[in-house]
Amino acid sequence: MPITTAYEAKIEHISILDEKGNFDEKLGKGLIPDADLVKLYEAMVSCRQLDQVAFRLQRSGRMGTYPQNMGQEATSLGAAYVLRKDDWMVTCYRENCGLFWRGVPKEAILLHWMGDERGNAMPKPHWVTPIYVPLGTQMLHAAGLTMAAKYRGEDRIACTFFGDGASSEGDFHEACNFASNLKIPVVFVCQNNFWAISTPSRINSAAPTFAQRGLSYGMPCLQCDGNDLFATVHTMRKSVEYSRSTGLPCFVEMVTYRLGDHTTADDASRYRGKDEVDAWKARDPIIRLRNYMTARKLWDDAKEAALAERVEQENAEAVARAEGIASPDRADFFNAMYAEIPQDLVIQRETMQTHSLGQDPTQLPPEAQERAAQLAAEAAAAHH
Amino acid sequence: MPITTAYEAKIEHISILDEKGNFDEKLGKGLIPDADLVKLYEAMVSCRQLDQVAFRLQRSGRMGTYPQNMGQEATSLGAAYVLRKDDWMVTCYRENCGLFWRGVPKEAILLHWMGDERGNAMPKPHWVTPIYVPLGTQMLHAAGLTMAAKYRGEDRIACTFFGDGASSEGDFHEACNFASNLKIPVVFVCQNNFWAISTPSRINSAAPTFAQRGLSYGMPCLQCDGNDLFATVHTMRKSVEYSRSTGLPCFVEMVTYRLGDHTTADDASRYRGKDEVDAWKARDPIIRLRNYMTARKLWDDAKEAALAERVEQENAEAVARAEGIASPDRADFFNAMYAEIPQDLVIQRETMQTHSLGQDPTQLPPEAQERAAQLAAEAAAAHH
Amino acid sequence: MANLNLVQAINLALIQEMEKNPDIVLLGEDIGVNGGVFRVTEGLQKRFGEKRVFDTPLAESGIIGLSIGLAMGGLHPVPEIQFEGFLGPAYDQICSHAARMRSRTRGAFTVPMTIRIPVGGGIHAPELHSDSPEAIYAHTPGLKVVMPSSPYDAKGLLVSALRDPDPVMFFEPKRIYRAFREEVPEDEYTLPIGKARTVCEGDDLTIVSWGASVVQCMQAIEKASESGGPSIELIDLRTIYPFDMDAVEASVRKTGRCVIVHEAPLTCGFGSEIAARIMEKCFLELEAPVQRVAGFDTTMPYYKLELDYLPDAIRVTRAIHDCLAY
Amino acid sequence: MANLNLVQAINLALIQEMEKNPDIVLLGEDIGVNGGVFRVTEGLQKRFGEKRVFDTPLAESGIIGLSIGLAMGGLHPVPEIQFEGFLGPAYDQICSHAARMRSRTRGAFTVPMTIRIPVGGGIHAPELHSDSPEAIYAHTPGLKVVMPSSPYDAKGLLVSALRDPDPVMFFEPKRIYRAFREEVPEDEYTLPIGKARTVCEGDDLTIVSWGASVVQCMQAIEKASESGGPSIELIDLRTIYPFDMDAVEASVRKTGRCVIVHEAPLTCGFGSEIAARIMEKCFLELEAPVQRVAGFDTTMPYYKLELDYLPDAIRVTRAIHDCLAY
Numbered sequence A, B: 001m002p003i004t005t006a007y008e009a010k011i012e013h014i015s016i017l018d019e020k021g022n023f024d025e026k027l028g029k030g031l032i033p034d035a036d037l038v039k040l041y042e043a044m045v046s047c048r049q050l051d052q053v054a055f056r057l058q059r060s061g062r063m064g065t066y067p068q069n070m071g072q073e074a075t076s077l078g079a080a081y082v083l084r085k086d087d088w089m090v091t092c093y094r095e096n097c098g099l100f101w102r103g104v105p106k107e108a109i110l111l112h113w114m115g116d117e118r119g120n121a122m123p124k125p126h127w128v129t130p131i132y133v134p135l136g137t138q139m140l141h142a143a144g145l146t147m148a149a150k151y152r153g154e155d156r157i158a159c160t161f162f163g164d165g166a167s168s169e170g171d172f173h174e175a176c177n178f179a180s181n182l183k184i185p186v187v188f189v190c191q192n193n194f195w196a197i198s199t200p201s202r203i204n205s206a207a208p209t210f211a212q213r214g215l216s217y218g219m220p221c222l223q224c225d226g227n228d229l230f231a232t233v234h235t236m237r238k239s240v241e242y243s244r245s246t247g248l249p250c251f252v253e254m255v256t257y258r259l260g261d262h263t264t265a266d267d268a269s270r271y272r273g274k275d276e277v278d279a280w281k282a283r284d285p286i287i288r289l290r291n292y293m294t295a296r297k298l299w300d301d302a303k304e305a306a307l308a309e310r311v312e313q314e315n316a317e318a319v320a321r322a323e324g325i326a327s328p329d330r331a332d333f334f335n336a337m338y339a340e341i342p343q344d345l346v347i348q349r350e351t352m353q354t355h356s357l358g359q360d361p362t363q364l365p366p367e368a369q370e371r372a373a374q375l376a377a378e379a380a381a382a383h384h
Numbered sequence C, D: 001m002a003n004l005n006l007v008q009a010i011n012l013a014l015i016q017e018m019e020k021n022p023d024i025v026l027l028g029e030d031i032g033v034n035g036g037v038f039r040v041t042e043g044l045q046k047r048f049g050e051k052r053v054f055d056t057p058l059a060e061s062g063i064i065g066l067s068i069g070l071a072m073g074g075l076h077p078v079p080e081i082q083f084e085g086f087l088g089p090a091y092d093q094i095c096s097h098a099a100r101m102r103s104r105t106r107g108a109f110t111v112p113m114t115i116r117i118p119v120g121g122g123i124h125a126p127e128l129h130s131d132s133p134e135a136i137y138a139h140t141p142g143l144k145v146v147m148p149s150s151p152y153d154a155k156g157l158l159v160s161a162l163r164d165p166d167p168v169m170f171f172e173p174k175r176i177y178r179a180f181r182e183e184v185p186e187d188e189y190t191l192p193i194g195k196a197r198t199v200c201e202g203d204d205l206t207i208v209s210w211g212a213s214v215v216q217c218m219q220a221i222e223k224a225s226e227s228g229g230p231s232i233e234l235i236d237l238r239t240i241y242p243f244d245m246d247a248v249e250a251s252v253r254k255t256g257r258c259v260i261v262h263e264a265p266l267t268c269g270f271g272s273e274i275a276a277r278i279m280e281k282c283f284l285e286l287e288a289p290v291q292r293v294a295g296f297d298t299t300m301p302y303y304k305l306e307l308d309y310l311p312d313a314i315r316v317t318r319a320i321h322d323c324l325a326y
């Protein structure tokens, strides 16, 4: 037969609790115990509220650029809920909800965006990495972290998150390819929120799905409604079980939407219409879950009010902790460079306030040293 | 329905003249006119013979490292035969047969491997690019060249070649993704010859095929027997027609085998067995075609003998042209850098024989200049 | 004459050259509808259409690799890399191809391309949004490297870049994108790539700088003159490669003392080349070692500490005194 | 004691450290069964198994990115980049992550990793197989950069790198991989990263060099002494960052004259930093401008002309004379 079939593939889409409130009993029943469901809901509400707090902090000059997570809470949360506490979670910057569930202190995330490296000093053991800025690069680290665990005979796996835009980076391809060919159990999760700043997702992929990016590597691929916590939990269960049992990677696309601006430095109204945003507001993962819980008598307005109060309090405390930290010492950025600081850096650190870098103080004739120091002092004074 | 189908795909494998000599009339009949077939066969034999000549040149110190094409002649030749003469052919370094068909002078390729940039100065218009050394990088240039043509309203497309190993590079992903999303008609051809130096192709892809690398981007993908000229021609026809008519990219995997060492610097016996190589020798595209033509009375031993003689002659002349070129001037590598050479480079070029770079001759007291020049002369003499 | 800031001056230069030369195309992340995250390409897609001004997938190597192909194909692409911190993924296409194409093909293929890159610190941006990698590209033969310090210079230099037959790295100091305005002629003018500008003349000491640091230097010079201090000559290099050593040499031969100021880390920063050349060319005239005021040999700190890292008027003043006291 | 060439010395260092430290893993293109294209890892996969010595897909960013993850996960990966010309695709992972991980996380994550890279020209190799990018990485805070010039140094320095808690770029001058052998102790010894070696002492002039160029310098010095020439001190930097300025300073304060020799392009090559520092530290003792003998500011030519590009004993001798004649 001259024409034969070399390869065939099929990708499923999973939805359990849809935007109209329809709930699929077959897949959904018993998927998440009611007690957990309430906690998960509360986590989403808390994350959403922190977004608003952060936004205000930025606008009032108390924080730098901040990327809101609004609308995407169910994606990383579903993953964090399913993962073992000692599985690696290697994320980008729109996975706060999942990170907080894993126990990352809110002030760590706040500090990062307040321009303070100490926000990246993840208290161990959370099995999470700090915020990543260069897109598409963290998935390779997820593969390495997992391979190191495998090397030690641990059955730890990793789940790594990245956006529709980030999946265009070459490192994305290399990470998937390395994980597949070197047999590293990583669950690759693409958060397709339809936008990369102002760039619509079709410019990052003209293909019908982002899920099929995994087919290149022969990975099992799934797509799910990322605004449906039940769907993200179900999809992650299947994926995590697959990777842990086979030691191989797999691929997930979570279809969601960025309800806010890209960051506080962005104005989304420049490039997308209100109608589109409104349509997605109706698909808000929080509203959807609240309606479901209310119908199931797991939730009511009183509980909501109490939660709102508690959350506001908690988040205010987190902000206080973030703002309460002593301001960093300018010596820090020298001391943090190497395990053992090179002599030349010591000199730079010690003389940064007293001499120019080209100057070897010891070379100056003593009186000249004094003159220079004195002139410098005067000048400094003149500046203030 | 909670579980729906998000995507389905199927990839066909095409074979027309198989290694046992079976010929599929349905696909193969009239595909290549007999007159062309003979010319194509002669081109493969000529390319194969040049490989042997080049090998001897390298061993006798008349050429640097050289990568033989042996066994893969039918891949790039099939493409070159199908492409329009003004379509871009953007290749790597194992596509000599196709390049020669397009009219690239053999001495150009030889000069490149003889360590002479003039081998890359492709005489225009051949619509081909020179040899590329950094793997996986040329496909993006193919996309750009084609987009530039499209910008001018030309219907020129591009065909770009790369290996199984090169398809692991991030740039490969970015090239396919750009071509697909920005709608650039490029036919991506992966030559899967089962090896990347000593690395077996399964380490570069654990997936069943390399063809499915194109599914990420929603491209039509085909796989064919790369040692079957009829299959490569048929597959390229379908692919080229698709890209020219739709203005979109598509993907092809040609399954072939590298019969020789990776390059003259390599010893393949270190990492692969004789049995494997022998099995593939039986699938040699040249033998296969010769048997077919002989059976069809298009070819016989007399013709073969005459061809061998002619080819040896032609290739000897190409070598003579490559070796006959005047040796390059050391000023060349300065003059070739910019359209207009910066003053500092002029000084470096002019003083390279007379002064160190740190020296500003004009600053030297005249007598010192003389002394320096004289000492230098003596020293130089002492060296010879 | 219009009173423009740096962003507007670049935008104007792009418009005027695009109208003259149909082969100029703009591409990059968010440069279309959004006009770029700094709004430098604001309104250009509307004006010139999606064919000449288009958004790309999010991949810097792809952006530069595609642009190289466009240039080999006869166009003059103007890719924007959103921040200098994201040049990394494009490093290979820039240095292994754009910089080498002309020489490796002996002119059969060339890469007329202007890569626009916001550069430098001081705007309280996140990590990898505040670096100064100019020395990396100055050390890569085959490229030209430009960094304007004012709206007027930006327009004149960009027009030259857009007409250059070779690849130009056009670094735009984001700290002064909107810091000040100045008179910028509507009419066509160019500033030659490779020529420095003497910002102010002086006899006691020469300051050599480029990019946003030039502004810090001017502040230091003002302070100095207020307090009846030394007479200082300030040279804005404008172009990092090819650099105008003649201007530097002439000035230092006159003053005998020099301070170099840049944001990039000290070690192997471009200041080291200037310092070495000054020694080579002005050895006999030099009265004190050339002083360097630069970023430290550390990673650029997050913004809480960035002002401790970046050269400012105080540090420049200190260097002036160190140098004069020698 | 064994009489080894550079390749064998590195191979021995790897074996000995891998036996001591189970967390060391080797990865790269063709390093397994094939033992690397230069056979540096010959026999190591057989000896330590595929778990500790493995081939990767053909992707340099992936190799380094994976290694960074391995290091963050507690191992000490030793990735090999097949040739320095292919560092380009890995530039971003090296400079945006490996170099920054410790400082950006304030030590919560670190990257103990030794990147092995054959470097330099002179072996008649194809394009992009003969460059010298050390200055690029010396300008990137957070990295250490090492380049040995002999088998003995290679072993001692590599062992130090394999025990270093921070990322080390270990450049191996391919031109002298097999050029000569010397006595290399089987027994454990280390050479400190950051310390230079005085190859020979002299009073009239100091030569500072590193990597394969050191050999060219020694030839020039021999010639000079044969013809009863000047007394020259040769300093092999061994480590590019952190570099041993104390050794250079002490020597130049003594000789008053200095020639720097390296293969990389002149402009912003590491020689510029050394030259600038010498001026800063030895201004009063310097009797002539520091001379630089380096690659030219052009792309490394294909091999027909590579010997015209690379510094050789003749050019070094010329610089010695230029410097002494001043």
Ligand SMILES: Cc1ncc(C[n+]2csc(CCOP(=O)(O)OP(=O)(O)O)c2C)c(N)n1
Pocket: A094, A133, A134, A135, A136, A162, A163, A164, A165, A166, A167, A193, A195, A196, A197, A258, A262, C029, C058, C082, C086, C089
């Ligand atoms: C390598 C790199 N290039 C560019 C940027 C600038 N940038 C920050 S976020 C962003 C868009 C990201 O889109 P996506 O990956 O879809 O994630 P999302 O913001 O939608 O969650 C861009 C271009 C970056 N951070 N890193």
Ligand SMILES: Cc1ncc(C[n+]2csc(CCOP(=O)(O)OP(=O)(O)O)c2C)c(N)n1
Pocket: B094, B133, B134, B135, B136, B162, B163, B164, B165, B166, B167, B193, B195, B196, B197, B258, B262, D029, D058, D082, D086, D089
């Ligand atoms: C970016 C890059 N990395 C590494 C190399 C060194 N190298 C040259 S050829 C080769 C193997 C290529 O394998 P493949 O892509 O399958 O092509 P083939 O040689 O089999 O035709 C390698 C690793 C290179 N040339 N470029």
Ligand SMILES: [Mg+2]
Pocket: A163, A164, A165, A191, A192, A193, A194, A195, A196, A197
């Ligand atoms: Mg997105």
Ligand SMILES: [Mg+2]
Pocket: B163, B164, B165, B191, B192, B193, B194, B195, B196, B197
């Ligand atoms: Mg191959």
